[in-house]
Amino acid sequence: MQGRQPAASPSTALHAAILKCGSEVNIQHNALLVMYTKCGHVYSALRVFREINEKDYISWNSMLSCYVQNSLYAEAIKFIAEMFQGGFQPDNACIVSLCSAVGHLGWLINGREVHAYAIKKLLDTDTQVGNTLMDMYMKCQYTEYSTHVFERMRIKDHISWTTIITCYARSSQHFEALEKFREARKEGIKVDPMMIGSIIEACSGLKTSLLAKQLHSFAIRNDLLDLVLKNRILDIYGQCGEVYHSLRMFETVEEKDIVTWTSMINCYANSGLLNEAVALFAEMQNTDIQPDSVALVSILGAVADLSSLAKGKEVHGFLIRRNFLMEGATVSSLVDMYSGCGSMSNALKVFNGAKCKDVVLWTAMINAAGMHGYGKQAIDLFKRMVETGVAPDHVSFLALLYACSHSKLVDEGKCYLDMMETMYRLEPWQEHYACVVDLLGRSGKTEDAYEFIKSMPLEPKSVVWCALLGACRIHKTHELAMVAADKLLELEPDNPGNYVLVSNIFAEMGKWSNAKEVKAKISERGLRKDPACSWIEIGNNVHTFTARDHTHRDAERIHLKLAEITEKLRKEGGYIEDTRFVLHDVSEEEKVDVLHRHSERLAIAFGLISTHPGTPLRITKNLRVCGDCHEFTKLASKLFEREIVVRDANRFHHFRAGSCSCGDFW
Known part of the structure; x- marks a missing residue:
């Protein structure tokens, strides 16, 4: 008995109906291309494209757009060569698709080639082409070229202004972003939720809640508060430490989505309100909202800071029950969580069970070993990582140097700093130098640590002087401690922890009046010292x-x-x-x-x-x-x-x- 044939999908049924009509009109083939593109059926779209005997611009651009819309960016760029061979020159629509593909790949050289072609064919002043060129350069982290494109555009719409504002904000040119927003207002450009969202990114970089409040008020007055913008504002308040305003915004959102819940959880976690973050996650599970990987990574971070092993295991169990893929940020966060909760055995189980180990996961495991004082194990992990072909990055070396400093592995630490510079051509950060200072200093070599600081190619920042001061306190090197203390207070006059550390140095020296004088500066400057607590x-x-x-x-x-x-x-x-x-x-x-x-x-x-x-x-x-x-x-x-x-x-x-x-x- 012959088996039943599977039912045809609506798209293939429609295609079959067109074929039965016997029509070979291009417009119908092009419509089929668009249909398969929207359905994500790239192979079917390509088959239709190959069947077109006389391809027109719509055919070529539809197939190119199919690759881009389905995230096959490299294939889209290869396809353009076929387009040239077919005798077709890219037009505006083609340039827009190509810019999108190049931007997602971050291929700057190819992007400049596309831009050069657009200039040669006088296409770059077209508004839509200009907008996508700016977006492409922004994704390639080339702000200067985005600005150049913007200035050449004859007609700028609100998308143009929004794109250039976003470009400045994402490249940390926050004041330039604000200035462009003011210019857009003077030009009479309509401000929509997307533009407000772009300028809010500048608030995030400047960490200014006052500007965020002004933009929030503007959005309310002009009825611009859609769900996306509400979530952005909630998130910015959280980044600025305005927990109360984040909570007020959270409570006003009637139709909360996963972004709303995740932003509020992050706000609590980043403000040290870890119990509140965990409680909110539990509350979210009583709604119809299903946590995604981003939300779970956020809550795992809060659990790690809280050192709540029981809650961490609950989240891990949730991941297993919901069949989340144990890869990427999720598995790295699980390793961080278990090590942060004091369970190295569980951290190792998660690490060993991961099928694909990227540099982030290896680094998480190296860091875990270092936190628990297993310096030799951290070095073994680093060697295994390199042997598997995974190249270490700045954070990997930071975790490794941290592990060496907490296991008194002086020679090894110095060796790996040298390896970082000579073998991997990575320029050390201040934190890398601080690890070596800490390693030398806490091993009793405080003078060597000081000489190392003086030999640094960078001007040492507070993190380096703090490492030296901590070592001097342990080994009672009081004279050198005073040098480090002066530098530390000069560089970070508004950090209350620095005053406490310096005050403690004076107290150990028996200089009680100096100790009280330094502590008094905490209240004089309106600073607040967190009290010692354990949980x-x-x-x-x-x-x-x-x-x-x-x-x-x-x-x-x-x-x-x-x-x-x-x-x-x-x-x-x-x-x-x-x-x-x-x-x-x-x-x-x-x-x-x-x-x-x-x-x-x-x-x-x-x-x-x-x-x-x-x-x-x-x-x-x-x-x-x-x-x-x-x-x-x-x-x-x-x-x-x-x-x-x-x-x-x-x-x-x-x-x-x-x-x-x-x-x-x-």
């Missing part, structure tokens, strides 16, 4: 503690448990408080009390009373762990037979059986 995840809840915290609902039990722990460590572990780490001009007794109330100790105490024996404790702290708390946690891991994983501002510490993975080098 621990118990079940599905994250509990946060600050120093001397009594706000937790179990505060009394926590403090009693902490006193019990401290007493046990003294009696059985030989613990003696090292008050050198208390940088306050108070009595010895008060210094001991300050140490007992450090936030990570409160988190450890709460973890011990809230979990079963043997359960690992995972704690995150927003500042560097002090030496006394480090010793305290080592002893606690031994006497209470717990693995305690602590993530501080610098790295991870895995405490097991009385020792730490950092080898007391952090």
Whole structure:
């Protein structure tokens, strides 16, 4: 019995009907070309094109447009050669399609060839051609040529003005973008949501919420607020740190799409409101909106910063259930999330399970190894990456140098900086130099670190001097510390953390009046220092503690448990408080009390009373762990037979059986 034939698609059925009519009129073939293009059937469109005996301009341009509209840009550029062989010279429509293809590929040389042809044939002054030429140069990151095209255009429409504004904004020429917007207004150009969206990109670069508010008001007055523009404004408010205004905009959007939700999640995450970001993601799952890969990457970043392993596993489970492809940004974010939550074993599982490992994924794994103090493993990963034919980039070397600096691999770090410059021809950033300064300085070679800074081909910025100052503090190189401190405060006078670091240097030197004077500048300048805090995840809840915290609902039990722990460590572990780490001009007794109330100790105490024996404790702290708390946690891991994983501002510490993975080098 003969099997049934599959039903024909509407497009093929229509094609068959035309063939039955026996007509060979070009207009019908051209219409078929357009139909197959819109349906994404490139092969069928090409077959129709080949069947046309007498091809006209519409035929050639329709086939060229078919390649471009279906993202086959390289094929479109190859096709133009066939067009010349067929005796047809590109016209306006052809130039527009070619510019689009070249722009998407970023092929500047080919783009200039297309532009030269347009000039030769006097096509470049056509408004539509000019607009696409500007867009092409913008995508090729060649702003000067976009400006040149714009100035040559005889007639400029609102798309022309919008394109040149976008071009300036995306090339970080924000004030030029604003000036063009003013010119467009003077010329009487109609302002539409797309133009407002373009000028808002300049607000993003300038980080000015005042301008964003003015544009928001303009859009309201002129009834320009469509969903796309609302999402852009919400996102810009978030980038400017205006959480309240982002939330107000979010609440006014009636028909929220995935971009609306993702922008608000990003706003919370970038403002440090990590619990709010995670809660909003959970709320989104109760709607009809389905998270896409962009939203999931955003929430994985928030989970990593929050160090919430349970929530990270929930998101990973969601990815698996919805059959998301484990590739690209998604798999790299999963590696970052697991390593950020202290689970290197899960990070490795995700990494090893990825079929296609690009430079971003390799770098994420190298960075994870470095964060956890596994410098040798980071180097092995780097070597494996190179052996597989993946070329390292700036970020790869930054992750590698970071790993070397946290594992005291001095010679290796210097070797890889040299390799970066000589073998891969990559010019180091300030951050690369800072890693080497940190590596030399924290290894005790502070003078060598200073000489290295003086030999830098770039003028050292604050990140470099901060690395030297941190090393000088550890090794008590106070005279050199003052040199670094002066440079740091000169370069970043509005960073409160710098004043705290310099004040601590003075305190360690016993210069209490100088320390108080430097700290006073924080309030004088209207700056705000983030208080030291630690948090621990118990079940599905994250509990946060600050120093001397009594706000937790179990505060009394926590403090009693902490006193019990401290007493046990003294009696059985030989613990003696090292008050050198208390940088306050108070009595010895008060210094001991300050140490007992450090936030990570409160988190450890709460973890011990809230979990079963043997359960690992995972704690995150927003500042560097002090030496006394480090010793305290080592002893606690031994006497209470717990693995305690602590993530501080610098790295991870895995405490097991009385020792730490950092080898007391952090």
